[in-house]
Amino acid sequence: GAVVSQHPSWVICKSGTSVKIECRSLDFQATTMFWYRQFPKQSLMLMATSNEGSKATYEQGVEKDKFLINHASLTLSTLTVTSAHPEDSSFYICSARGSFGSNTGELFFGEGSRLTVL
């Protein structure tokens, strides 16, 4: 299957700093990427849909100025958590849907990034 790589896998930062998480599709072009957030023992909550070359679409309740998403190429989307606070501590996972083959609809997930804000 297709490979999605996410970096960093974990990060610890001080309150008030910004953190950037990268999501790359390694062997296919991802026209659309999705960013999810997962709190411990909870489900994956969609934060935003990232489309290459256009603005991301944010889900209701997600602050676009706090969670900056950039999808500058067909293989890279980034999520920047600006002015992070302890309540932003979570597991952030990206996923990608490619534009290859017959488009089965399957999403390929990155490894996830665990953010801890002190």
Place this chain on the structure above:
Amino acid sequence: GENVEQHPSTLSVQEGDSAVIKCTYSDSASNYFPWYKQELGKRPQLIIDIRSNVGEKKDQRIAVTLNKTAKHFSLHITETQPEDSAVYFCAASMAGFQKLVFGTGTRLLVSP
């Protein structure tokens, strides 16, 4: 928007037993229903999926059934093994394979 409910939240079975997880969805336009398995601290892995033009799909010990009229779908795992222990998520997606909306998850524990 779409809302997906999943139950039970936890399920404990003995090795060799069957396990069934059920999900309901709200949007009749949804037509793609995948199931993911997530081990602790790892990414979700697709284990099986079904589209609305199919009522049942099977892959070895795993099967999924879909009832479009009732808007519910289920995951069936037979002959469970300890390595099946994980959190399972159902999801639903609308036509054009847009965003997936996930269920709340089921923690499956298979005891030897």
